[in-house]
Amino acid sequence: MLVSVASFAVMDAILKLLSEHYPALQVAFLRAAASLPFVLLVIVARGRLDRIRPVNIKLHLIRGALAVLMLYAFISAVRESSLATTYSIFMFAPLLVAALSVPILGEKVVGGQWAAIGIGLLGVLVMLGPVNGQWLSTGSLWAVVGLITYAVAIVSLRLLSRTDSTESMVLGFTVLLMVGAGVLAIPAWQEVRWVEDFKLIFGVGLMASIGQQMITVAFRSAPAAVVAPFEYTALVWGALLDIIIWSVYPSALTLMGGSIVIGAGLYLIQRERRASAVAADTTATS
Numbered sequence: 001m002l003v004s005v006a007s008f009a010v011m012d013a014i015l016k017l018l019s020e021h022y023p024a025l026q027v028a029f030l031r032a033a034a035s036l037p038f039v040l041l042v043i044v045a046r047g048r049l050d051r052i053r054p055v056n057i058k059l060h061l062i063r064g065a066l067a068v069l070m071l072y073a074f075i076s077a078v079r080e081s082s083l084a085t086t087y088s089i090f091m092f093a094p095l096l097v098a099a100l101s102v103p104i105l106g107e108k109v110v111g112g113q114w115a116a117i118g119i120g121l122l123g124v125l126v127m128l129g130p131v132n133g134q135w136l137s138t139g140s141l142w143a144v145v146g147l148i149t150y151a152v153a154i155v156s157l158r159l160l161s162r163t164d165s166t167e168s169m170v171l172g173f174t175v176l177l178m179v180g181a182g183v184l185a186i187p188a189w190q191e192v193r194w195v196e197d198f199k200l201i202f203g204v205g206l207m208a209s210i211g212q213q214m215i216t217v218a219f220r221s222a223p224a225a226v227v228a229p230f231e232y233t234a235l236v237w238g239a240l241l242d243i244i245i246w247s248v249y250p251s252a253l254t255l256m257g258g259s260i261v262i263g264a265g266l267y268l269i270q271r272e273r274r275a276s277a278v279a280a281d282t283t284a285t286s
Helices: 002-018 024-045 057-080 083-090 093-105 111-127 138-160 166-188 194-221 224-246 252-285
Strands: none
Touching: 002 024, 002 057, 002 083, 002 194, 002 224, 024 057, 024 166, 024 194, 057 083, 057 138, 057 166, 083 111, 083 138, 083 224, 083 252, 093 111, 093 138, 093 252, 111 252, 194 224, 224 252
16 A cells, blocks of 8 residues: 555656646546556456446446546646645545445444544645635645545445446546546647657556556455555655655645544544444354
């Protein structure tokens, strides 16, 4: 999980670098196009081409639309703001997923979980506070849009996993993102600087592939409640990359709000871990 988070953080830093020369939708297209060969390579190497056929096509299309909006919002956010600030806002995603699981998945959220969600939301509001006298910066607003679409996409993924294979979901996500972002990027398309940017584009695909494979191994090798907390190391990577590449240090509001969100998220994970242990004991006793 640590390797996965680091890989995705490096990928996001490369996306931020590419966004300095290309529109956000074109960067989203390049991210998907660079990832597609690696996705196909893994599927072929595992002999699972027979598992790529989609079942719930409607939900695949919805996830594709969400993917385009999510990545467009995320790239717009990191272009206008720092990685650390954007990551801090995205740390609220597990809490928002828990809240959305009630109306969409019909799951039950108890009082303690709602309290954690409320506290996490407070942390996000702290990060949206005034920076240099300005409320609600453009980067922060785009990060909130990306956060919401990301959370909805995660919930839709849980629905899709009931009917479709992992190969179908990963390939469908990549292809639909590439096609959707590519078509929408045509009006503002910029000529790709292959000589200068080939290494960056290749790096996006490579880091996305490594991150995806490592996160799959992580969740296959240990319970989600054990693995998930390591996702919060993204904030450390974001801050380090901001400092190393752009000489930008996280603000006090980012650190304060991020700490609140992470604390609430860890509480939620710990509560779910205890609930799972109680359920397992009850089943064993029965």
